[in-house]
Amino acid sequence: MRRNIRFSGTDLDFVNIAHSHLIHSQWENLHPLSTSLTPFRVKHILLKLKNDDVLSLEFFNWVHNCNPSSHTLQTHSILLHTLANNRKFKTAHSILRRIINVNVASSSNTLFDALLCSYRLCDSSPLVFDAVFKTYANLNKLRDATHTFLRMKEYGFLPTLESCNAFLSSLLQLRRAEVALAFYREMRRDCISPNVYTLNMVICAYCKSGDLPRALETLEKMKDMGLSPTVVSFNALISGYCNKGLLGLALKMKSLMGNYRVSPNVVTFNTLINGFCKEGKLHEAYRVFSEMKVANVAPNTVTYNTLINGYSQIGNCETGMRLFEEMGRNQVKPDILTYNALILGLCKDGKTKKAANLVKELDKDNLVPNASTFSALITGQCVRNNSERAFQIYRSMTSIGYSPNESTFGMLISVFCKNEDFDGAVQVLRDMLDRSMTPDSGILSALYNGLSRCGRKRLALELCSEMEAKRLLPEGFGQEKIAITSPENGTNN
Template identity: 70%
Template sequence: MRSIRQRGFSTLLPIPHRTIPEARGQDLDLITVAHSHVIHSHWHKLHSLSLSLTPFRLAHLLLALQNDHVSSLKLWNWVLQHSPSSHTLQSLSIVAHTLAKHRQFKTLQRILSSHPPSTLFDSLLHTYRLCHSSPLVFDSLFKTLAHTHKFRDATRVYVLMKEHGFSPTVESCNAFLSSLLSLRRPDIALSFYREIRRSRVSPNVYTLNMAMRAYCMLGELNRALEILHSMTDIGLRPNVVSFNTLISGCCNKGLFGMALKVKSLMGEHGVQANVVTFNALINGFCKERKLHEANRVFSEMKVAKVVPNVVTFNTLLNGYGQVGDSEMGSRVYEEMKRNGVKADILTYNALILGLCKEGKTKKAAGLVRELDKENLVPNASTFSALITGQCVRNNSERAFLVYRSMVRSGCCPNEKTFQMLISAFCKNEDFDGAVQVLRDMLDRLMSPDSSTLFELYDGLCRCGKNQLALQLCSEMEARRLLPEGFDKDKIIITLPQNEKTN
């Protein structure tokens, strides 16, 4: 965005006017015949001319079809299949201008997305006057690059558009903002937002909603709130997405008082809370393990006659599962079934986790058997929950068998699962098993946290396997997988004197 800010656009660059030589003689004859075949859809007759269709002749033919975008597009597709050698950037540009003039933007963006963007703008610019085109052709290019996440190219096109006096539409600017946020680049999104506010582009409510989201992602909730309050000053009305964005941002920061205040503002603006509003609040409370407050919001949701969906129930179930309250999880699940909401793998994973946290592994296994009946496939979270259950029961051998089954099924354990297994083996003083899991973990380029590693190394040293501990430490250090905060010198201190000197 720096290059945008540095340019003042006080002096616009002229739009070049490039012409092509007039068609004469055999060129004109072939163009006339081909034009007749195209407008009458005599494609079989056009085949005999394919070898004679030079880039020059194709350009003239496309120019002659500018008022018929349907035939122009059909010819373009025919050329790509039967005479690709006649295709040039100039012919692409003429087709693009034709589609832009007839407002065929979806087709235009599809065509533009299939070509390298480096020289597209220049080619479109040099054929702009030749085709008596619309400025929206450049806007479509900008939007296409935004949708395909080619941000450097999109920024370059934006700058060039402004330099030549073409303003992007707010819709294309919104596409750019949306793509930046989808890749979690709120800093660049806000820089671009400030740029379009300085320019002649009038933001709409979607623009401001994305600016709010960007501020929320950066944790700058007061700035997001300022945008919400400023909407009415510029003639815009905040919608339900505006409030939901801010509520979600507050919940992510644990600012539930502020989130509830924002929810109360919805009524003042005549905006009804929807399922996303309540889900955001429930999710926030569940993450903080404030299940009583989450249940209260769930009750408010039903009073407001907002129908809970699968996300609502899964969020609550996961909240109760994380704290090991299988009884409340079962109640929520029964209500879910009464409401006719179909359970998915996330539903079962939450129920299984709740049971496993309480060590109820047999009941959890019963739910796993139900998955096949529901045409659901266990995933990494399912196996991790089952491993948790065996670890709670201090059954490291069964936990390891579940882990092996997990790997065979193609599911990838995460750091938490590995650390849980290592800790379980250590508690059962099966340090060979713990080392085997650690090696599997290192093979996946993961490293345990320092506390788990201390637990393992302390056990190895206590049973006289100091040299193995030191060897593992060296291996992890060589592979740059030694966790921060782990003091390898503590291992050396515990080694016998003869091992230190070897």
């Protein structure tokens, strides 16, 4: 049973005196009272100030600085009601982030209940709960946001469209496309009308979940909802088609943009260029690049990087270098990805000296080599079957804290095996295992067979046993070989 808590005379006098000092800006008279603050007194002072959000916040912060133990979830809640009533949502979100980050409230349910408890006392607005929902969404705390949304509905409070959009955005960032679509359906059932930003995210969610027909249907329904698609709407669909390899449909979607009086932008062209490059269709990618220039859409660093990387992957470093020179003429600033793509192209073509010279040019653009730079240089030496130089670069790479990926490790082991330097191959394999990486079964077979030919089957067996113990042995690899070379079978070379 709830009991009415009454002021004692001392509390009532304290609250009235403090309130009088506050409204007359007599802060110097307040300081002697700071040691006598209690959560109960702070709460009632804030209640008396509830119509003045500026003074409420000043007092709240003053208490936080001089006697923070006087603040409780209840005092925070009263301030939040005051801020929401006066539509000071930016400040409310800041207070909420503090509550959440320092665990003033142990859970979203605790926070909701505290606000609900003081809701009528503060003559508050449902927007205070909306602020909580939006804050959880912006902090990517999806479970707390979901719980708050359900509690709001339980009490008849609906979130604003802006907060729903924040939640949808957070879901997409965290790759929860199916949940985003389910939430959108819930919005529609609750008669929360979407805007273009909402529907763009819905299109994106359908694309990410692989349902391109529904994505297209959503775009086509925009007009019936009194909304017009934007370039973002089309870019989402174009990206969806490109990710599925449906490049013809992606181009068709670009051609439809004019029907909606929407012009393609740099993202549109970059998405198409990337789609063609991923499929190895460099001729079509370059045609889109040319169309981009005709449309007076200026290529950016991403555009050039995509094309240079595409040409590098097929070993056409000459075209990559021409594009790099064009970047300079057009005053488009290269980044480390630009250089890495060029270096990789040169290395794949065996032009390791030119690649090394490019590395030296990084300083001019205030760039620093990264793991991909070293991996490209290792690739170049592996192409030339120069295992010793490749290993030197590998050692330089690891000495400054970069770790090769599985592909780079595989190349190193492979080139050592080709040169019949099995000690080097084993050393690289052990480094790979130390990083908990599983070697490729083909490369491992080459090393195993090489060791066996050299009469070092025992070492091959030991390596297999080590990998098996670490659960890094490729599935199905070596079972028969281990049986053949086991001590019980008497083949311990």
